[in-house]
Amino acid sequence: MTNPMTPGIVAGRLSSAEVADNFADLHAPLDGHEALVAADRCYFCHDAPCITACPTDIDIPLFIRQIASGTPEAAAKTILSQNILGGMCARVCPTETLCEQACVREAAEGKPVIIGELQRYATDTLMEANVHPFERAPETGKRIAVVGAGPAGLACAHRLATKGHDVAVFDTRPKAGGLNEYGIATYKSVDNFAAKEVDWLLQIGGIQTHAGKALGADLSLAELTSDYDAVFLAIGLGGVNALRCDGEDKDGVLDAVDFIADLRQARDFTSVEIGRDVVVIGGGMTAVDAAVQAKLLGALNVSLVYRRGKDGMNASAFEQDLAASKGVRIITNASPKAVIGNGAVREIEFEYTDDALTPTGETFRLAADQVFKAIGQTLVGDELPDLEQGKIRVDSAGKTSMANVWAGGDCASGGEDLTVTAVAEGRDAAEDIHAALSA
Template sequence: MSQARLSPGIRAGRLTQAEIAANFADVAPPLDRHEAQVAADRCYFCHDAPCITACPTAIDIPLFIRQIATGTPDAAAMTIFHANILGGMCARVCPTENLCEGACVRMEAEGDPVRIGALQRFATDGLMAQQGHPFRRADPTGRRIAVVGAGPAGLSCAHRLAAKGHEVVIFEARAKPGGLNEYGIASYKTVDGFAQAEVEWLLGIGGITIRTGQALGGDLTLTALAAEYDAVFLGVGLGAVNRLRLEAEDAGNIRDAVDFIAELRQASDLLSLPIGRDVVVIGGGMTAVDAAVQARLLGAENVTIVYRRAREMMGASQHEQDHATRSGVRIIAGATPVAVIAADGRVETVEFAHTAVTDGRIQPTGTGFRLKADQVFKAIGQRLDMALDGLDIDAGGKIAVTGPGRTGIDGVWAGGDCAAGGDDLTVTAVAQGRDAAEDIDARLMGRPVEIPG
């Protein structure tokens, strides 16, 4: 982006180093042993546990909490990792209020669920801090599998396949593995380089090679991978961001929210990141909230999220919405952008129209408003950014799959955000990668597939 096209209101160093450090500290500090014991003692250990059903990876939650309660947190961690090898990250970023904790019996009875996410972090962090990897590979099978994408789905798939004795090569387009966990999640949720530490820990099982800077297209094609490897798993995510389709959308101070978050996550000095005084974020999902909150934490004075539907329809959970408003972010629902007013290649104002839903369709009401903006972040959804040789794409723009990630091409599987049926959550991507690995192994080894959970 040309610095000449940036608004004068966008600048670095709005806060002090001490303020930045405080703002980007761990948003949910870990439990100590006593706190974990107290939290675990609140669990009813339900036999027909709704929390398990609500977990996309079907972790046996009552079992691991009982193991913590009886003083065996390492056993609890193994219970978690057998179902979800990225259980450490999921403990930090899962919308537990919509999943396991939202289904907790105590939530229904008292409005205060067992702190399942915090207990999961307590157990997994403890085991990951120890020497060595807790899983051991089976005897080598001589089979080789290509995994495209080192995000949650690809890493989960690779680890499960490696554990079964297969050799796995992961092709990753970016400079670092981790995908969404490394580049797309708010920094205050995963402090101290946890995303990369988790990848290094996962690779400790052996049998997995990662080749970075390798994207599909050019010399690396799906056809070539399918010919060279015994199976291929696609976990390529969604690399392109939807457009507003408005004039002046390409002005210098309008950018994709995912790029802003990725830049922030990779910055060695947050004080060096320029941020506007008046920031507008368009969208209503987790990306919108993460971008808006971090803009405030960098020192933006006025940050507004604008979402086209009713607030209860936002993709971001109520917990995340509340966190945003506590951080000083204003949320305006029921409005859509209709014009970008720019001068000298820089946005100055965004015009919005109030909306109403008529026959299931969003329509402008004829009234509206304008917001001053020296910086605008777009968070209106993502899509595939590559052509994939011969794969069927569904009406939603994702790879069509059946069962545990089987695509229309024999020997090719897909999972995570790029595949149909997902809900753009790390935990769902982990489950899809894991289940595809089980199916790949069963196909290669000639036995019935057994999907965990």
């Protein structure tokens, strides 16, 4: 049913067949022959720059050599020993700005080894065999609470479980996975892969998940530190920044993260409502994901507007090109000034800015019946450890200002807001927690 306040926002703009085709796998998986051919391009560098560029320090030449030798399961173990969520990271990591950008063949030829696709080939091969290559150490009797079942929390929980500790993972959502389950573009993770990866990860044993448990409302940090030997906070960023312009409370102005989550959880994508004229405000991966998905759902006009220049966008050049290839118009150096409409958005006014973000006085308007905010998220929570620039302050091992409390992922200071970085922080915090509990 169409909302009378926002008649342009409707479901079913495209047929089921069109939507299914639009949301097919962004990168078709490699078959065995393709993987061997791709692996053969690797120089197997001794001092490999790709390893240094990987936030989880995967031995990339080793796993590619293992693929080349016909042992993808061994390659997967090499990957997963450093990055237990290597399957999802192979799908969503900005490899074009990390390992592949550092590849020697990229520097020499402008065509790197397709490291991300080879990583997916290896990890998928292992998961499809339903093999879990890790075992728990003897039980230690220690109990750790992990708050947040996203990449950082899951990586921490798995590493602690391998050490023989018992781990309780709490999350506000009904499903574990965090941004992997709720915040990644659907075309990047098809066939319910995020949930399958969580189920596979939990095969290690020793991890109990508890859904519908929010820090503050259902869980007290004081109680957790009393009941458990250690606590790891991986609560992410639950708030969304405001546009700070007139009219942003009008109908049709929505959070991009909610739009992405709703689409990820929809049984039928044609049931998801989308506008005719969609404007996405922001310059990161979330903005691109929202804009591209709006177009794939059948929005006629989709504009992505960012206050800085293209070089200042957090979304990689690959992501920007992907958006443009799907018909998204990218407008830079413009900030929202006012949302215009009688109760519901009809237009949004922008003002051009210079490189220093100073308004130029020149304005323009875009027709819009739906506006998605993707301008960053904020930490939400009370009685947290000390903060630094709006995030939980941690040292290099993830320790916070509170005794026996560690933190990692998007909620913690330092590092980039990437899945692969969150995994590294969760893994490293687990090692520090284990060391502290073993002292």
